[in-house]
Amino acid sequence: MRHLKILEYALSSLLRRKYRNISLIAVYALTIGILASVLFLTYSLKLEATRILIDAPDIIIQRLSAGRHDLIPSEYAGTIRDIPGVGSAEPRYWGYYYDSLSHSNYTLIGIDTNLPGLSLLEGRMPSDAGECAIGAGVGQARIVGPGDTLTLLNSRDTGVEFHITGTFRSESNILTNDLVVMTKKDLLHFFDLPADRSTDIAVTVHNPDEIATIAGKIKKAYPDTRPITKSEIIRTYDAVFNWRSGMMLTVFSSALIAFCILAWDKATGISAEEKHEIGILKAIGWDTADILELKFWEGIVVSLTSFLLGLLAAFIHVFFLNATILSPVIKGWSVLFPSFRLTPYIDIYQIFVLAFLTIIPYVASTIIPSWKTAITDPENVMRS
Amino acid sequence: MTIQSNSLSDRTGMIKHKLFLGFTFFEILMLSVLFLYSQMTVTTRNRNKVPAKRELVKLLKLTDLSLWTEARYTRHPSQADVFTAFQDFPSSFEHFPAGSIIGPESITMSTTINPGRP
């Protein structure tokens, strides 16, 4: 009962400086909301990536020349196929295309003509020369759809027309937004690539435990290559959205610095009015523990309310409003950026860490400055 | 003559603690509901949507998400080679905002310069 009463008094105390405390809660909640939004967004993307890229090729073999990526002889695939444990080794044909009309970059992929349809493709895959399937972003950039014609400029600066046979559905935007899929022959011709070269080679392995061993064998057989294993692919996306690096670190650092300034301001001392109030409370029968509990409640009310409001706002912002505020930041300078509905993966551990980092320091910065006054004998009140 | 104060604390008497606890409980309840919603949605989407995306990845042999299309190493960060983070020369500054999100990849199977190697 006395805890509730002290809470009651703490609330009265906060309401006495109503506008100040409401502003504080608003700003604090906003900070937490932004931090939590970044956490939710990056975790969701990370998990999405790791879950759907699990079917990426086991090993990708790139060729390096003078330290830069170069085309790889397709015959390498034959030798690789003969390595025990290798399931398949298929050359991949793909490249980048800069579209000056829309100032955006597309990824062009060349496929075999006998590929089956996909549930995420509206229409069909290209099966003949002069056909293509496009991602939604390409369609939006060039305002084209199934049945229309997409004209691209090849390496001889000649316009090449492709009849659009299919468009990837928007649910697959995160994978296909900038894709233009055509036949392998069309791609080689478009980029004027030698017939015996490919962009890289995709290797599958029977036993996942042998991937690293086989990658080592391939490297030994062809020292000019660079094998990239699936675990590295997955780990890339693990690291991309790691909270310790990049944007997360920048955002966290700024928020942390701002918070330290706030805490320092509070911790450098309480006002004379507050000291006097504590003195009075002690004089009329509150002991040190009661005073500290009062300060604890004052800290909890502000920080817990801010935390919960910030978290709620972040969830709604990221998973219902598709992170509209953050996406310009995430998007950067990409002209094509996929619109996607994020899957609400939540990492409870992150939430607890955020709670710990936002509530505890604030409460501490409320209690600690009052400590000295709280433990002082109240006779000073009589002397004042 | 009594001057009636019209502050909230006076009108509500001593129920501020109830209001605060009630509001906090409501917030926690909302968060719990959202969390349950998230769990249900994850299960549903994993069942309905993820297999189709995996099929796409497998068929087209994709290795990266189509998120940032500014540069090679932002479009295909898992395929980026050793020097690409620095674009034109090793000490050049980051060109693109997305590059601040993507750190240089750890070198495992890549070509390395080892002066001690015969």
Next chain:
Amino acid sequence: MESLIWTENVTKIYNPRKPDEIRALEDASLNIEKGEVVVLKGPSGSGKTTLLSLIGCMGRPTSGRIVVDGKDVAKLPERFLTLIRRRTFGFIFQQFNLIRNVSVLENVLLPLYPVEISFADMRGRGEKILEDLGISDKMQMKVNKLSGGEQQRVAIARALINGPEIIIADEPTAHLDRKLSTDLLRILEDLNITGKTIVIATHDPFVYDHPFIKRIVEMRDGRIQDIKLTVTLKTGEEGQRR
């Protein structure tokens, strides 16, 4: 009559062994009996506020003993001291020391917040006391909007809310006019009639010359100079008594 408070050779030194050391009280020995009204009389700096605060368990003496209601309070841990302070004493401060921008009722109830009683009981007690003192109509007003006399009553109500045995008042008439001073003393007299022990520190002759004051302790330069009885006690003894 039983002794309620007694002090033995109590000394209080502030900032000991420092350049700004102050010997506020020296060798004060005093005995206050239950139901007495005692005035600590003296000019500023005489040590009366210091002695008052030590008696009221607001601080600890540098040396000496203080026994309140049979308990040696000089060496008690803080939380026991607080309990005694809360249960035994009601304080009326010179400047009232009410919390600004807080309502009358809330100010009066402050001593009860850390006590294990329900909101309803607490509120009930507060309303009753304010009614007894004639200011229940101002219950919801902020104290800083009240007149001096009304604030004084709020301060008294707060001092009484825990039902203390001993009322401690430090220069209670310092900011009051004659009428309000008279009202105050009347209230204190009524409280004394109900059995409360009253200890007042003052240099206002209007107070120490009042007939209900039973004993005057004269202080100067941190020492008790003289103790005078102003009335004949029930036992019929007169004269000085320590």
